[in-house]
Amino acid sequence: MKELEYPFNVEYLIKNKKKIKRELLNKENLLEKKIAILGGSTTSEIKNMLEIFLLNYGIKPTFYESEYNKFYEDAVFDNKELDEFNPDIIYIHTTNRNIINYPTIYDSDEDISKLLDNEYLKFEKIWESLFKKYNATIIQNNFEYPAYRLFGNRDASDIHGKINYITRLNQMFYDYQNKTNNFFINDINYVSACYGLDKWESGFYWHMYKYAMEVPAIPYLSFNIAKIIKSIYGKNKKAIVLDLDNTLWGGIVGDDGVENLSIGPEVPSGQVYYEFQNYLKEQKSLGIILNVNSKNDYENAIAGLNHPGGALKPDDFIIIKANWNPKNMNMKDISEELNLGADSFVFIDDNPAERKIVESYIDGIAVPEIDVPENYIRIIDRNGYFEVTNLSKEDLKKSEMYKDNAKRSQMMATFDDYDDYLKSLNMKAEITNFKPIYLERISQLTNKSNQFNLTTKRYSLADIEKVSKDDNYIKLYGKLEDIFGDNGVITVVIGNIKNKNELHIDLWIMSCRVLKRNMEFAMMDMLVKKAKEKNIKEIYGYYYPTMKNKMVSDFYDLQGFEEISCDEKGNKIYKLDISKEYINKNNVIEVSE
Amino acid sequence: MENKEIYERLNNVFRDVFDDESITVNENTTSDDIEDWDSLEHINLVVAVEQEFGMKFNMNEVTTMKNVGEMVDIIKSRI
Numbered sequence: 001m002k003e004l005e006y007p008f009n010v011e012y013l014i015k016n017k018k019k020i021k022r023e024l025l026n027k028e029n030l031l032e033k034k035i036a037i038l039g040g041s042t043t044s045e046i047k048n049m050l051e052i053f054l055l056n057y058g059i060k061p062t063f064y065e066s067e068y069n070k071f072y073e074d075a076v077f078d079n080k081e082l083d084e085f086n087p088d089i090i091y092i093h094t095t096n097r098n099i100i101n102y103p104t105i106y107d108s109d110e111d112i113s114k115l116l117d118n119e120y121l122k123f124e125k126i127w128e129s130l131f132k133k134y135n136a137t138i139i140q141n142n143f144e145y146p147a148y149r150l151f152g153n154r155d156a157s158d159i160h161g162k163i164n165y166i167t168r169l170n171q172m173f174y175d176y177q178n179k180t181n182n183f184f185i186n187d188i189n190y191v192s193a194c195y196g197l198d199k200w201e202s203g204f205y206w207h208m209y210k211y212a213m214e215v216p217a218i219p220y221l222s223f224n225i226a227k228i229i230k231s232i233y234g235k236n237k238k239a240i241v242l243d244l245d246n247t248l249w250g251g252i253v254g255d256d257g258v259e260n261l262s263i264g265p266e267v268p269s270g271q272v273y274y275e276f277q278n279y280l281k282e283q284k285s286l287g288i289i290l291n292v293n294s295k296n297d298y299e300n301a302i303a304g305l306n307h308p309g310g311a312l313k314p315d316d317f318i319i320i321k322a323n324w325n326p327k328n329m330n331m332k333d334i335s336e337e338l339n340l341g342a343d344s345f346v347f348i349d350d351n352p353a354e355r356k357i358v359e360s361y362i363d364g365i366a367v368p369e370i371d372v373p374e375n376y377i378r379i380i381d382r383n384g385y386f387e388v389t390n391l392s393k394e395d396l397k398k399s400e401m402y403k404d405n406a407k408r409s410q411m412m413a414t415f416d417d418y419d420d421y422l423k424s425l426n427m428k429a430e431i432t433n434f435k436p437i438y439l440e441r442i443s444q445l446t447n448k449s450n451q452f453n454l455t456t457k458r459y460s461l462a463d464i465e466k467v468s469k470d471d472n473y474i475k476l477y478g479k480l481e482d483i484f485g486d487n488g489v490i491t492v493v494i495g496n497i498k499n500k501n502e503l504h505i506d507l508w509i510m511s512c513r514v515l516k517r518n519m520e521f522a523m524m525d526m527l528v529k530k531a532k533e534k535n536i537k538e539i540y541g542y543y544y545p546t547m548k549n550k551m552v553s554d555f556y557d558l559q560g561f562e563e564i565s566c567d568e569k570g571n572k573i574y575k576l577d578i579s580k581e582y583i584n585k586n587n588v589i590e591v592s593e
Numbered sequence: 594m595e596n597k598e599i600y601e602r603l604n605n606v607f608r609d610v611f612d613d614e615s616i617t618v619n620e621n622t623t624s625d626d627i628e629d630w631d632s633l634e635h636i637n638l639v640v641a642v643e644q645e646f647g648m649k650f651n652m653n654e655v656t657t658m659k660n661v662g663e664m665v666d667i668i669k670s671r672i
Contacts (some may be wrong), residue, residue, distance in 0.1 A: 011644040014637055018612030044633045205636075208652055215640045 004056040005368065006223070006382040010216050017052055024055035029546055031233060031458065036064040036087035036136075038071035038126075040098035041212035049222035050091075057230040068210065071098075075126040083133070088460065089229060090130055091139045094123075095188065095212035096146050096166060103160045112159050120172045127176070127183065135462045137182045139228055142170045144192040147201060181440070182462050184228050184389055191224050192217075194382075227384035233458060234447025237366060237385040238340055239289040240280065241331065243349035244301055244322070248312070249273045250373070253304040254296055264309020272373045277311035279377045284316055287395035288386055289338065289402055292320040293330045293347070318402045327354050328361035335362075338402065339512035341450060341548060346385050348376070390461070392441045394488040401513060404485040422518060422588040425482040429519065431526040432593045434468040434475045441489045442477055449509040450548040452520075454541070454555060457507050472497045474530050478523050480514050480589070490514045493527055501537040508541070508555075521585035524559050526593075528582045541574040559585075594672060599646075599665055606641050610634065620662030646672055 003012060003020065013020070035050070037043050047063050054061050064085040066074040071092055074082060099119060103112045127138055146162045155161030170189065177183050192200040195217050205211040213221065230236070245252045250262025250269045262270040263277070284290050290312070294301055301322030305314045314320065319337055321330040327349070335342050343364030349355050350370065359367040368383055370376045394401075408425070415421035434442060439461060446459040459467070467473050478491040491510040495503040510520060531539060541556040557563070561574035600618065607616045611629050624630040630638070642664070643649055648671035650658075658664050 011641070014644075015606065015609040015641045019609070022612070042633075045637065204652060208655060209632075209636050211636075215636055216644075 001056050002369075004053055004223075005366070006379060007369075008219065008223075010219050013049065013052070013219050014216065017048055020052050021055065024052060025060075027055070027058065030055070030058055030060035032060045032062070033088045033229070033233070034064070034085060035061045035089045035091060035229075036066075036082060036085060038066045038074050038090060038092045040069055040071050040092075040094035041206070042068060042210045043093050045211070045215055045218050046093060046222055046225075049219050050225055053219075053223050053226035054229060057226060057235050059230060059233060059235070069098075072122065072126060076129045087134055087136045089139060089232075090134065090136050091186070091225060092126065092141065094141050094143075096143045096162075097206065097212045099143065099166070099169070102162055103165055105160050107160065109159060112165070116165070116168055116172070119169060123173070124176065127180075131182075135466060137184070137232055137460055137462060139184050139186050139225060140173065141186045141188045142173050144188050144200065145197055147197075147203070181465075182460065184232075186221075186225055186228060188221060188224075191220055195220055224384075227387045228389060231384075231387040231389040232447075232460065234444065236387060237288075237346050238344040238448075239291060239318075239338065239346070240283065241291045241293045241334060241345055241347045242280070243327075243351065243354065244292060244294040244296060244304055246350045246373075247348055247376075248277060249304060249307065249310065253300045258300075258303045258307055261304060261307055261309075263307050266309070269373065270309060274309060274311055276373065276376045279381075281311050281316060283386060284399055285396070286386065286388065286391065287398035289399055290317045291334055291338075292317055292322060293327050293334065293349075294322045295324055295327070296322040298322045316399075318399065318406070326357065328358050331358055331362050331365070339451075339515065346380070348380070390440050390444060392444055394441055394444075397486075397488070401485060401487060405513060407484050408482075419588065425484070425517075425588075427480060427482045427517065427589040429481070429522050429589045429591045430479040430593070431476055431523060431591055434464070434477060436468075438477055438489050439464050439468060442492050445489065445492055445509060445511065446507065449511060450546070451512055451551050452510040452515065453546075453549050454508040454552055455506060455544050456546050456549060459507070467494060474503060474527065474534065476523065476526060476530065478510075478519060478526075480517065480519055487511070487514055491519055491523055493523055495527065495531070495539070497534065497536065501535055502540060503531050503534075503536045503538070504540045505542060518586050518588050520555070520559075522589045522591050525584045525586050526591065528578055531578060532582075537577065537579045539576045539578060541576070543572045543574070545570040594669070596665065596669075599668055602645055603642065603661070603665065603668075606645050607638070610638050610641050618661045620660065620665065622661040623659065642668070648672055 001024065003009065037047055043065055047065060051061055064082060064087060071094060101115055101119065103115060130136065130138060143166045145166060149155035149163060151158055151161050155163040158164055173185060177185050199214060200217050201213050205214050242248055250273055251260055253261060263273045264270045265274065280290060292301065301320060302314050305312060319334050321334060331347065335345065342362045346366045346368065347355070347358050348368065348370060355367045358365060366385060368379050370379050412421050415424065443459050443461040443464040467475055474495040474497065476493045477489050479489050480487045490513060492507060493505065494507040495505045498504055541561050543553060543556060545553065556574035561576045563572055564575050565573045604616065604618055607618050608614055611627060616627060624635065639650055639655055646668050648668065650667060654667055
């Protein structure tokens with residue numbers, strides 16, 4: 001919903017949130033999550049706004065809200081209500097209003113360190129106690145700057161200054177995040193700076209209603225929290241598709257000629273486009289895939305991208321569509337060639353008419369309303385399409401991997417027999433039990449895979465850690481490597497052992513990067529081997545259809561299972577008897593454990 | 594601005610905030626007359642009214658306003 005994307009109209013949101021919620025609840029396939037809000041000030045409106053932003057991301061929250069300012073008690077002491085609620089996410093909304101002791105001018109260096117430790121340890125106790133009780137992810141505010149500076153500018157550097165104190169306290173929070181999984185900082189220090197500190201907290205709403213910020217600022221806070229949550233549940237965008245003329249450079253390359261484009265340090269508008277290209281290059285370094293969709297002759301597009309003043313070169317892009325087709329058609333092709341769903345893309349084009357066409361034909365694509373070039377970066381950045389919660393090694397290599405895939409397609413064209421092609425790839429797989437170093441990637445995959453996903457069950461990192469320690473599960477991951485490169489961990493199977501000799505497959509997912517490589521058969525072979533070691537006699541497979549997983553609707557049929565039931569929604573249950581002989585299906589991948 | 598226009602615009606704000614098209618406010622309307630009008634929704638109402646009329650209530654006014662009529666009097670004195 002456009003109204004919930006940056007830049008949004010706060011007035012409209014506050015007034016119409018009930019209507020917006022009603023409309024968003026009509027969406028299909030909403031992911032249900034339980035969110036506990038533990039507040040150090042009033043949180044009611046924060047909850048309401050968070051709800052609509054999450055619904056817009058396809059997440060349907062139910063909430064637990066602590067009593068006013070009971071965040072500490074709720075976390076540390078026995079709390080039956082919260083136990084029963086059993087949260088997936090715990091958001092701790094504390095602000096500088098909750099800092100109990102600030103240094104005074106009489107305090108020594110040592111006194112202040114002790115003060116800091118006490119303040120910090122109170123929070124650490126909250127987090128540790130929550131982690132002990134719940135299998136949940138914690139989101140914790142850092143602290144925003146205070147409303148006044150007793151020392152003036154010296155407040156920042158003097159150990160007695162509030163600014164200095166808050167800065168040190170924040171750093172202690174960051175240190176905790178850096179050594180803790182499932183813990184994320186909600187950076188209200190940055191959000192309040194963007195909003196304007198004077199407007200963020202004028203005192204009125206605190207004294208009237210115990211809100212630690214202005215009510216009109218709340219949508220910005222809630223949006224920021226929603227971005228973290230949707231990222232945790234794998235709803236980030238994965239790729240950017242860019243127009244060229246007046247988007248990546250000033251001018252029209254076909255009309256003006258390469259030498260007359262505005263790009264590079266010589267002129268102000270050239271600098272603006274250079275900075276934008278540089279921003280995109282930075283995104284690419286985090287694994288975001290760049291592509292081009294432009295109405296241009298191909299040669300002109302490449303010439304423009306080779307302009308010496310630009311930060312991006314043709315090599316930085318995976319797919320370059322420069323032709324005269326309608327952009328929605330190009331977009332569809334790009335989505336198919338990359339094997340990524342339409343909702344993985346952000347489309348950037350300076351032309352409102354092109355944006356409209358792409359938006360109306362391509363369901364789920366994000367099309368930010370960029371206006372003037374100097375605002376491009378801010379509008380894309382504030383929307384948090386690529387919010388980084390966990391960064392895996394695979395993410396950093398993603399662009400290379402997609403390049404490798406392009407090479408594989410070229411090679412495939414030279415073979416008549418598909419098996420010969422597969423053998424020529426010299427594939428080597430590692431398939432074995434979950435290992436600690438891969439848990440983060442595994443959880444990420446369970447949240448990102450939509451197409452090759454039999455049950456669409458999502459697992460947070462905490463869930464995966466639990467499964468990995470539980471002997472009642474067979475849990476395998478698969479890595480695949482070939483002559484063109486290493487794909488990393490690309491498939492996961494989780495089976496639950498029940499009634500001693502039955503294995504029920506809760507999850508079977510695979511990245512679409514490795515479709516049609518017979519990796520799913522190699523996984524099946526290993527699953528049967530591991531199951532036999534545990535004296536399993538029967539394996540049960542489940543297929544739950546969604547809008548996106550049609551490609552695996554006959555997966556268990558292909559694996560030789562027998563369908564035993566199918567309900568009116570198309571949910572199917574399959575069975576495979578492995579007490580008899582099982583013949584391995586994979587003969588093109590060399591597998592190690 | 595005429596009283597009539599203020600009431601019309603105010604009525605729309607109430608309908609949006611409480612998501613109820615059947616609401617019609619008059620000078621005697623109080624929070625007892627509208628089911629969802631509790632102290633938390635009151636804040637949102639105040640913010641929405643302020644934005645609609647481009648004015649601000651002060652702390653004293655927010656706490657002492659007794660009915661819609663008093664709200665309209667304050668709006669009238671500000672715009």
